[in-house]
Amino acid sequence: MKIDLNQYGLTDQLKRFAAGVPDFTLARVTEQHRETYQVISVTGFLPAEIAGKLRHDLTVTTDFPAVGDWVLITVAPDHQLALIQQVLPRQSVLERAAVSKTGAGQIIAANVDTIFICMSLNANFNVHRVERYLTMAWDSGAVPVVVLTKADLCTDVPAKLEALADVTLGVDVVACSARTGAGVASLKTYVTGNRTVSFIGSSGVGKSTLINDLLGSDVLITKEIRADDDKGRHTTTSRELLRLPTGGVVIDTPGMRELQVQGGDLTKAFADITTLASQCKFRNCTHQTEPGCAVQAAIAMGKLDTRRLESYRKLQLELSYSDMSARERENAKIQRFFGSKKEMKRTMDHVQKIRRR
Known part of the structure; x- marks a missing residue:
């Protein structure tokens, strides 16, 4: 057949x-x-x-x-x-920086239409982690959807949604519970025809449980998050593509305890900041002390959270390192912290003299 x-x-x-x-x-x-x-x-x-x-x-x-x-x-x-x-040429590619020192990127999944970014509504909830995932997802060429799992364990879901409001501009957010079934039907609307979806997120947030619900059977092994520290156990150890009985395919991926961004579209992931930046007086504004900075003005008026700008700067710096070799990254960090290798040596010599006293 x-x-x-x-x-x-x-x-x-x-x-x-x-x-x-x-x-x-x-x-x-x-x-x-x-x-x-x-x-x-x-x-x-x-x-x-x-x-x-x-x-x-x-x-x-x-x-x-x-x-x-x-x-x-x-x-x-x-x-x-x-x-x-x-x-064959990829229509989209979800990639992260390698955890090892080789500097080579790592492909998580290819030719994905929709990326479900999963995060549980317990101690695992972290706004900055969603920012990082969205940066990576927008860069992939696929459409991200934020999936908040274990809604049955959260006493104030609206407060969590409000905390994510600025981060998820233009992105669908679905709160669901695999235990009660609430919200799971909404996920099925994204998996139709011959479309491909992928689940990403930390270990133990419930990706495998949700995929089992979509499959209609317990195909994937699942484990609960540890009660003592809300950290997950790895259940998926390899990537796998599965066909859904209602149409479409899903790619399950191992949980990511360390997420380093290989590439990223900050224009979409931080659309609020990039829109403000276009209104700054100077095109090369660093959004620190320059006059006429629209970003700093928004912060002063309470329209932009300082922590959001800090995340933007951190990811911007990380992305600037992503295409460098290990030696280039090291030199760039030395330049950033000390100004030059010569100045770094002077600083280290000074520290050694103090320790000898």
């Missing part, structure tokens, strides 16, 4: 592209486990590896196949293994 790839997000553009390369088979990456993959084509699921030529040509880690990618494959004569020959 042939698989209908329309149910896995196939578009007319991809169909036309595949028709021009009859020697290859179109497939979508549904799972990734280090250097091995699982793909689905019209013939069904197959384990897959990267073909030797493609592996040789790939020089950047973010160019390697990721869950959600559409790829061209060839299949071994015994139909037991697929070789990925080409990764």
Whole structure:
């Protein structure tokens, strides 16, 4: 029986592209486990590896196949293994900076239409974390939706929504509870036809539980947040693409305890500040002490929270480092804190003299 790839997000553009390369088979990456993959084509699921030529040509880690990618494959004569020959251009890509010191980015999911940014309404609630996720989501090319989980554990949901009001300008916010079912139906309206959605958020916020609700069965393992500190336990350890019975597909991702922004669209994530900045007297205004600064004027009038501006500056600085090599980042930090390496050495020598006394 042939698989209908329309149910896995196939578009007319991809169909036309595949028709021009009859020697290859179109497939979508549904799972990734280090250097091995699982793909689905019209013939069904197959384990897959990267073909030797493609592996040789790939020089950047973010160019390697990721869950959600559409790829061209060839299949071994015994139909037991697929070789990925080409990764097709991505319509969107959700990426974060690597936690390691390599500086290489990490693809979370590819070709996503809607990103559900999940955060629980308990001690995990953090406005600045939502800002960071939105920065990353807007940069991906997908549409973000903020999902506030465990609403049944929150005594004042409207207050939480008010706290997020400035951060979520132009973004849908859904408060829901997997335990009571409240709000879950609203999520289903975003997953229709051949659309792809992805859930991201910290460990234990309830992503897997919500996905199970969408699937209609307990496919994914779930665990509660620890009661003593509200920190989550990792339940999802790899990325996986799943088809929903009502249409559309969902990509589950491991919880992120450390979120470093690889790229980001501050124009959309901080639309209030960028709009104000366009009204500043000087085009290169740093929004600190310059005369005619519309941002500082808004703060003085109580229209903009100082903490919001601090978050903007912090992310702006982080993004300026994201495209640098490890050495360039180190030099930039030295320049920022000391002015030069020579001045840093003088400072360190001075500290050492004080310690010797």
